[in-house]
Amino acid sequence: MVTTAEPAQRRIAQALVRLAHAVQQVFSEVSREHELTPQQAQLLCLLIDGPVGMTGLSRALHLERSSLSGLVDRAERRGLVARARDSRDRRACRIELTGEGARVAALAHDAVTARLETLTAGLPPEHHDLLAATLDDLLSRPAPPGP
Amino acid sequence: MVTTAEPAQRRIAQALVRLAHAVQQVFSEVSREHELTPQQAQLLCLLIDGPVGMTGLSRALHLERSSLSGLVDRAERRGLVARARDSRDRRACRIELTGEGARVAALAHDAVTARLETLTAGLPPEHHDLLAATLDDLLSRPAPPGP
DNA sequence: TATTGTTATACTCTATAACTATA
DNA sequence: TATAGTTATAGAGTATAACAATA
Numbered sequence: 001m002v003t004t005a006e007p008a009q010r011r012i013a014q015a016l017v018r019l020a021h022a023v024q025q026v027f028s029e030v031s032r033e034h035e036l037t038p039q040q041a042q043l044l045c046l047l048i049d050g051p052v053g054m055t056g057l058s059r060a061l062h063l064e065r066s067s068l069s070g071l072v073d074r075a076e077r078r079g080l081v082a083r084a085r086d087s088r089d090r091r092a093c094r095i096e097l098t099g100e101g102a103r104v105a106a107l108a109h110d111a112v113t114a115r116l117e118t119l120t121a122g123l124p125p126e127h128h129d130l131l132a133a134t135l136d137d138l139l140s141r142p143a144p145p146g147p
Numbered sequence: 148m149v150t151t152a153e154p155a156q157r158r159i160a161q162a163l164v165r166l167a168h169a170v171q172q173v174f175s176e177v178s179r180e181h182e183l184t185p186q187q188a189q190l191l192c193l194l195i196d197g198p199v200g201m202t203g204l205s206r207a208l209h210l211e212r213s214s215l216s217g218l219v220d221r222a223e224r225r226g227l228v229a230r231a232r233d234s235r236d237r238r239a240c241r242i243e244l245t246g247e248g249a250r251v252a253a254l255a256h257d258a259v260t261a262r263l264e265t266l267t268a269g270l271p272p273e274h275h276d277l278l279a280a281t282l283d284d285l286l287s288r289p290a291p292p293g294p
Numbered sequence: 295t296a297t298t299g300t301t302a303t304a305c306t307c308t309a310t311a312a313c314t315a316t317a
Numbered sequence: 318t319a320t321a322g323t324t325a326t327a328g329a330g331t332a333t334a335a336c337a338a339t340a
Binding site: 008009010011012013014015016017018019020022023024025027028062112113116117119120122123127128129130131132134135136137138139140 | 156161163164169170171174175263264274276277282284286287
Binding site: 063 | 328329330331332333334337338339340
């Protein structure tokens with residue numbers, strides 16, 4: 001039925017771009033409601049699963065370590081995270097959430113999730129499982145173009 | 148089969164977050180390859196469809212007009228865009244691509260699209276149309292939460 | 295020598311507040 | 318008075334290059 005007017009692959013790509021902007025916007029609004037910058041919120045959410053070293057964070061966030069130093073400095077100054085020395089490697093440190101940081105991180109994470117879930121509210125429920133599986137499939141490929 | 152272990156809505160929301168980061172990463176890499184900041188690339192892509200006024204741009208990009216002034220200043224300084232006075236309203240101006248700006252915008256746009264299309268390469272082709280339709284459906288709802 | 299993380303520097307991005315010019 | 322856009326200011330985010338301390 002739907003043929004060659006506009007290839008499905010192209011339509012998907014364009015939808016992904018708009019979708020990314022929409023998600024980013026949600027992230028931005030939620031951050032602001034909790035008096036965080038989007039970057040700080042992203043950092044906090046990443047630390048929910050446990051402490052991470054600077055190099056690990058830099059890879060996860062796609063940031064230079066020097067950029068990250070500043071980000072962590074400002075989050076530390078606000079009492080959201082703390083640097084803990086690593087006992088086995090005296091060069092390294094683990095960044096961990098403070099009590100307040102964990103509280104804010106959970107609130108922000110839940111708010112983002114809740115708002116994104118309402119996005120799917122209008123979809124036919126019988127499509128939910130297929131969409132979830134398809135998106136997971138899409139993300140399981142780590143994107144071919146390595147720098 | 149897939150039942151209540153993890154609700155599909157939640158799985159979709161989480162996938163959307165990861166997807167947004169992946170798309171943002173593609174955008175970031177492509178921008179860098181063309182010596183643009185991601186914000187400049189986004190501005191240029193928006194202008195491909197034709198000139199837009201400052202207020203229109205500020206709404207489309209979710210930026211304060213003062214932030215936009217600086218963004219346009221820097222893009223103008225790099226020869227990518229130009230400010231054209233509006234003949235009917237002497238307060239207003241239209242931002243338009245220069246020849247060079249249009250060239251770079253097309254390159255960056257195509258590169259992003261191409262890279263995102265490869266993402267879908269691993270999906271069963273018979274799912275393409277449904278996915279495209281579902282994503283469009285997802286985006287047709289302008290997100291309920293007004294500030 | 296290689297790795298972990300920081301500092302110094304220079305831009306870019308962003309918002310708030312106050313402003314000019316036109317409608 | 319309201320709208321279109323800018324300027325001033327301050328802070329945040331980012332990269333590159335040079336550095337310190339430890340492995």
